[in-house]
Amino acid sequence: xxxxxxxxxxxxxxxxxxxxxxxxxxxxxxxxxxxxxxxxxxxxxxxxxxxxxxxxxxxxxxxxxxxxxxxxxxxxxxxxxxxxxxxxxxxxxxxxxxxxxxxxxxxxxxxxxxxxxxxxxxxxxxxxxxxxxxxxxxxxxxxxxxxxxxxxxxxxxxxxxxxxxxxxxxxxxxxxxxxxxxxxxxxxxxxxxxxxxxxxxxxxxxxxxxxxxxxxxxxxxxxxxxxxxxxxxxxxxxxxxxxxxxxxxxxxxxxxxxxxxxxxxxxxxxxxxxxxxxxxxxxxxxxxxxxxxxxxxxxxxxxxxxxxxxxxxxxxxxxxxxxxxxxxxxxxxxxxxxxxxxxxxxxxxxxxxxxxxxxxxxxxxxxxxxxxxxxxxxxxxxxxxxxxxxxxxxxxxxxxxxxxxxxxxxxxxxxxxxxxxxxxxxxxxxxxxxxxxxxxxxxxxxxxxxxxxxxxxxxxxxxxxxxxxxxxxxxxxxxxxxxxxxxxxxxxxxxxxxxxxxxxxxxxxxxxxxxxxxxxxxxxxxxxxxxxxxxxxxxxxxxxxxxxxxxxxxxxxxxxxxxxxxxxxxxxxxxxxxxxxxxxxxxxxxxxxxxxxxxxxxxxxxxxxxxxxxxxxxxxxxxxxxxxxxxxxxxxxxxxxxxxxxxxxxxxxxxxxxxxxxxxxxxxxxxxxxxxxxxxxxxxxxxxxxxxxxxxxxxxxxxxxxxxxxxxxxxxxxxxxxxxxxxxxxxxxxxxxxxxxxxxxxxxxxxxxxxxxxxxxxxxxxxxxxxxxxxxxxxxxxxxxxxxxxxxxxxxxxxxxxxxxxxxxxxxxxxxxxxxxxxxxxxxxxxxxxxxxxxxxxxxxxxxxxxxxxxxxxxxxx
Numbered sequence: 051x052x053x054x055x056x057x058x059x060x061x062x063x064x065x066x067x068x069x070x071x072x073x074x075x076x077x078x079x080x081x082x083x084x085x086x087x088x089x090x091x092x093x094x095x096x097x098x099x100x101x102x103x104x105x106x107x108x109x110x111x112x113x114x115x116x117x118x119x120x121x122x123x124x125x126x127x128x129x130x131x132x133x134x135x136x137x138x139x140x141x142x143x144x145x146x147x148x149x150x151x152x153x154x155x156x157x158x159x160x161x162x163x164x165x166x167x168x169x170x171x172x173x174x175x176x177x178x179x180x181x182x183x184x185x186x187x188x189x190x191x192x193x194x195x196x197x198x199x200x201x202x203x204x205x206x207x208x209x210x211x212x213x214x215x216x217x218x219x220x221x222x223x224x225x226x227x228x229x230x231x232x233x234x235x236x237x238x239x240x241x242x243x244x245x246x247x248x249x250x251x252x253x254x255x256x257x258x259x260x261x262x263x264x265x266x267x268x269x270x271x272x273x274x275x276x277x278x279x280x281x282x283x284x285x286x287x288x289x290x291x292x293x294x295x296x297x298x299x300x301x302x303x304x305x306x307x308x309x310x311x312x313x314x315x316x317x318x319x320x321x322x323x324x325x326x327x328x329x330x331x332x333x334x335x336x337x338x339x340x341x342x343x344x345x346x347x348x349x350x351x352x353x354x355x356x357x358x359x360x361x362x363x364x365x366x367x368x369x370x371x372x373x374x375x376x377x378x379x380x381x382x383x384x385x386x387x388x389x390x391x392x393x394x395x396x397x398x399x400x401x402x403x404x405x406x407x408x409x410x411x412x413x414x415x416x417x418x419x420x421x422x423x424x425x426x427x428x429x430x431x432x433x434x435x436x437x438x439x440x441x442x443x444x445x446x447x448x449x450x451x452x453x454x455x456x457x458x459x460x461x462x463x464x465x466x467x468x469x470x471x472x473x474x475x476x477x478x479x480x481x482x483x484x485x486x487x488x489x490x491x492x493x494x495x496x497x498x499x500x501x502x503x504x505x506x507x508x509x510x511x512x513x514x515x516x517x518x519x520x521x522x523x524x525x526x527x528x529x530x531x532x533x534x535x536x537x538x539x540x541x542x543x544x545x546x547x548x549x550x551x552x553x554x555x556x557x558x559x560x561x562x563x564x565x566x567x568x569x570x571x572x573x574x575x576x577x578x579x580x581x582x583x584x585x586x587x588x589x590x591x592x593x594x595x596x597x598x599x600x601x602x603x604x605x606x607x608x609x610x611x612x613x614x615x616x617x618x619x620x621x622x623x624x625x626x627x628x629x630x631x632x633x634x635x636x637x638x639x640x641x642x643x644x645x646x647x648x649x650x651x652x653x654x655x656x657x658x659x660x661x662x663x664x665x666x667x668x669x670x671x672x673x674x675x676x677x678x679x680x681x682x683x684x685x686x687x688x689x690x691x692x693x694x695x696x697x698x699x700x701x702x703x704x705x706x707x708x709x710x711x712x713x714x715x716x717x718x719x720x721x722x723x724x725x726x727x728x729x730x731x732x733x734x735x736x737x738x739x740x741x742x743x744x745x746x747x748x749x750x751x752x753x754x755x756x757x758x759x760x761x762x763x764x765x766x767x768x769x770x771x772x773x774x775x776x777x778x779x780x781x782x783x784x785x786x787x788x789x790x791x792x793x794x795x796x797x798x799x800x801x802x803x804x805x806x807x808x809x810x811x812x813x814x815x816x817x818x819x820x821x822x823x824x825x826x827x828x829x830x831x832x833x834x835x836x837x838x839x840x841x842x843x844x845x846x847x848x849x850x851x852x853x854x855x856x857x858x859x860x861x862x863x864x865x866x867x868x869x870x871x872x873x874x875x876x877x878x879x880x881x882x883x884x885x886x887x888x889x890x891x892x893x894x895x896x897x898x899x900x901x902x903x904x905x906x907x908x909x910x911x912x
Contacts, residue, residue: 073280073378074153078145078204078271082107084114087140087207096135102144108422110167110266111141111208124419125709126626128641130260134234137253137263140209147202147273156275157307159194161204165269168249169209175202184248185268186452186473186492193273208265212236215243224532226478226540227524229449230255233647244477248488251449251475252416257645258704258713262419269422279306279334281378284368285501286316287561288386296350296386301342302368306334313371314341318384321351321362352403353385353504355442356465357736357755361385363462366502385462385504391564392698393573396583398608399698400443400467400507406788408691408755409467409699410734411436411443412716413611416450416708426456428721432706433460435717439727440734443467445569445610445701448513449475452496461505468505469610469701471569472496472552474512478519478528481543486551493555501560509556511548511568514587517578519544549574569610585699587611591682592714595656601686602742605693612686613703615645615654616679616726617672618710618718621871625720626710632668643712651712657682663834663909669866673907676725677862680878681833683716683726687733688826692740692751694790702730720871725864725878737785738824739764741814748801748828750793750814754785760818761785764793766828768801768812771839771859773883776810777801798830808837811859813882827861827880836861838910841881845904850897853888854906856881861909863887870895870903 084105086093093100098120105114115121115136122129153159161172167185171178174196182189196202219225219241228242229251237243244254255261274280283303290297300316315329330343351362363383370378392399392406400407417424417432436444444461446453448471461468472493479485500506519525519541529537548567556565567573572584579586586606590596592614601612617623627638634655640648654675658665661678665671683702690700707719716727732738737760740751754760765780779796802810807830816824829836842857854863860881865874872893879887891900 071277071372071375071377074156074275076153076273076275078147078273079107081105082143082145082267084111084141084143084266087142090140092135092139096139105143105266107143107145107267107271108165108269110264110268110420110422112136112262112264113266113420113423124260124262127628128638130262130641131234134236134261137265138210138212138236139265140207140213141265143206143208143267145204147197147204149197149199149202149273151199153273153275154194154197154199156194157277158192158280159197159273159275161191161193162272162274163189163267163269164271165267166206167208167264167266167268168211168247169214171207171209173205173207184488184492185250186248187488187495206267210265211247211249211263212243215246219243219246224528224536226480227518227528228477229475230257232261234261242477246480246485248473248492250416250421250451250473251477252708253419255644256449256475257650258415258711258715259644259708260419264420266422277307277377278310278372279304279312279370279377281368281370281380282338283498284380284382285498285559286318286366286382286384288388291350291352291386291388294349296347298345298347299342300328300345300368301340302370304332304334304339304341304370306336306339308336310334310372314343315369315371316343316345317367317369318345318347319365319367320347321364347386350386353387353462354465355402355407355467356437357440357442358402358405358407358465358757361463361465361504363504382502383459383462384502387504389507389563391508391566396607397696397698398584402467402507405757406695406698407442407467408694408788409443409469409608409701410687410691411441411445411466411701412705412730413445413447413701413703414705415447417706419708421451424454426454426460429454429457430460431721432717433457433464433466435721435723435727436705437464437466439716439730440736441466441730443469443699443701444705445469445471447471447704448473448510448569452500455499458500458503458505462503466505467507468503469508469510470500470506471510472512474515474568476512476514476518478525478540479515479544479547481540486543486547489547490551490555493552494559497555497559501563506560506563508564508566509552509560510566510571511552513569515544516548516568517570517587520578581606583607585610589613591686592653595653597660598657598682598685601682602689602744605696606690607697608699609686609690609697610699610701611703612683613714614657614679614682615650615712615714616675616724617654617712618707618715618720618724619722619871620669620672621867621869622710622718622720622722623672624869634671639712642710645713654678654712661832661834666912669868669905670907673864673866676864677878677909679714679716680725680729680862684729684733687730688738688740689742691733691738691753692742692790694753721873722871723873723877725862728876728878732824735824737762737816737818739814739816739826740790741766741812741826741828743828743830746798748796748798748812748814750796751790752783752785752793752816753790754787756785757787759784759787763817764815765817766796766801766812766814768803768805768810769859770805771809771811771837773858776803776805802830806837807831808835811836825880833861833909836909838908840911841908843881843906843908845906847897847901850891850893850900851888852891852904853886854881855886856883858883859910864907865889865891866905866907867891867893867895867900867903868905870899872900872903
């Protein structure tokens with residue numbers, strides 16, 4: 051370059067810098083390379099992976115190995131073991147960054163990692179910039195001094211999380227109690243590394259998840275260039291709201307490179323297009339600056355949970371102006387609403403906009419063992435399935451990860467309340483201050499990120515940590531072994547973490563959103579996990595092998611976990627099991643059953659033997675497990691609703707699956723609804739009838755979620771198996787708003803006229819405007835003992851629509867399409883003699899193929 055041109059270069063760069071005043075973002079997602087870290091001994095055992103091969107970011111090395119064909123898909127067959135070495139190995143990820151002189155002319159150029167899983171070291175052109183140790187945090191570092199014009203080499207080294215922590219854990223005489231032991235021998239029983247790491251806990255396996263200890267850049271990566279200042283955080287706090295006005299405060303957190311005079315603006319656009327704007331001049335100092343400005347919205351439109359009103363959202367734009375130009379901006383959508391816990395004399399529930407809401411829903415586990423590959427469409431399908439089943443709340447369980455922004459945006463739009471756990475799955479937490487400080491940064495960051503979303507109506511400290519410490523036998527044995535002083539040190543550390551650190555994160559980053567120290571909990575007001583106070587996790591049924599009727603024994607304050615397993619649809623099973631004969635104890639089915647380390651299918655069989663007839667073949671076995679699951683959870687959920695106002699929530703375990711598995715999910719990994727999910731749409735209906743038979747009588751209760759009274763009629767009619775009426779009771783009634791009310795207790799003698807219990811049944815119905823809005827079948831003996839008639843089912847097709855008709859009682863009719871994936875619009879329904887139901891079937895298969903594949907299954911004879 052000539053001397054004259056060199057003389058002009060500073061002026062040109064200054065001009066470029068002035069022109070590039072807005073914050074500039076360059077995505078580093080996409081194609082990378084990965085290899086085994088040369089320092090890792092695994093390079094000799096896996097020489098092919100010691101050389102660079104293609105990687106994708108966001109992702110994980112496990113995904114890269116699968117994509118390259120280096121390991122089999124662990125979701126298929128019994129392929130979980132061959133991939134385990136990847137989590138025990140250290141890896142390097144590499145990509146080249148092309149950087150322009152214009153970018154280097156900016157005052158600041160930062161590398162931003164939204165997720166590093168987990169022990170990572172970042173080097174740029176050979177210079178170490180960053181070490182990370184928390185997969186739930188964002189990591190940001192100034193990279194300008196290490197960058198050069200043109201090509202730059204970025205390397206991120208990941209140490210094996212197990213190998214990194216194992217020397218410390220093995221040296222402990224009494225390691226902290228964890229969650230699930232490894233089935234692969236890489237960690238000795240009872241000596242788990244997972245309690246000591248901030249990483250999704252389900253990666254280490256759960257009783258519904260495989261062991262896939264992910265390593266990699268699992269969230270987006272980017273370069274950010276800016277000059278004087280940038281917006282580091284922004285939120286709108288709601289100070290007060292009434293019908294006339296919402297008083298809000300806009301709060302900016304600005305990071306400045308040095309002293310600067312700026313103007314901050316916030317613009318709020320309502321659902322009706324009306325705008326409110328506020329501006330504020332500020333003098334910044336180097337580092338972090340907080341600036342706030344009040345604003346008011348006239349006649350605010352409140353956000354409501356689904357079923358209680360609309361979900362209006364306000365668009366917010368926050369601007370940072372330097373030198374008269376906009377240099378940074380952030381956008382959000384907010385909703386205006388109040389949320390609080392109902393706490394009086396042990397009660398626990400949610401009050402939204404002053405209205406006590408009975409929480410109807412389920413627990414959400416991670417969408418996949420590999421979070422980076424979850425598309426928005428998959429999240430939307432699960433959320434829509436919840437909404438369409440009349441749910442209004444989802445608990446985001448604490449052993450996974452904080453979900454993508456898109457998930458919460460969709461929940462906002464659908465009116466689904468989110469109970470958000472912090473990411474603690476059940477392990478006892480380390481008592482040291484450094485661990486808590488790491489969590490503090492994580493918690494503040496995540497609460498601030500989710501604060502704009504009106505769907506997030508409450509935060510909880512985590513899953514079963516506090517109740518486990520108090521009640522579980524292994525924790526009691528641990529406390530006895532370590533002695534009083536160490537027990538006190540660990541217990542005090544947990545109290546500081548869950549009662550102060552996490553609570554403060556919510557109080558300071560999302561004021562107005564309530565916090566609960568854990569699930570289950572009583573907020574330190576008494577013993578945990580009881581019917582008398584706070585929320586409850588009830589596992590006497592299923593885990594404790596107790597009869598499903600145990601659900602009817604008590605009224606908990608809020609049932610936040612209870613569950614019952616079933617197999618997924620046969621199409622899903624064939625997707626992971628392949629062709630060939632299958633039985634309940636087939637090795638591939640045991641591999642995809644994680645309860646009791648693969649022996650959980652025996653629990654399925656136990657409950658089948660207790661309640662239902664013998665299966666005719668494997669496809670019928672699948673059907674019967676789904677019937678058992680649906681009937682068990684329906685019994686519990688209707689009972690919980692009838693317990694209102696003592697009980698204020700019923701969230702069953704679980705909504706979805708992390709991989710194709712035999713589990714508690716009501717929607718399987720492929721998105722197929724089990725019979726439970728169809729049943730949930732009925733038992734979570736806005737108005738419902740509850741009919742419980744016990745001790746020679748049927749209790750009838752009526753439930754309404756409406757905020758106004760509703761004129762209705764209830765009736766219960768008994769029949770013999772030939773359809774002959776035996777007796778009936780009923781009455782006109784006004785359904786009380788937001789309440790459950792006792793309607794009657796009808797003695798068997800008054801209803802069944804002495805008929806054989808095995809050969810008679812009753813139908814309880816709730817009618818509004820003459821239309822049946824809720825129905826329940828009453829039986830006096832277990833289904834396996836009922837003398838069901840041959841149902842005489844017929845199917846009449848029109849394209850992909852089928853009308854199913856019964857000539858006699860047909861209990862729990864399933865449209866089974868075998869190995870074809872198909873989603874009926876209704877399933878698992880009961881048909882009385884002469885009744886018909888018309889069902890639309892959604893499937894990629896042709897109408898002719900569906901017609902050929904259909905088998906109609908019931909609890910009665912074929």
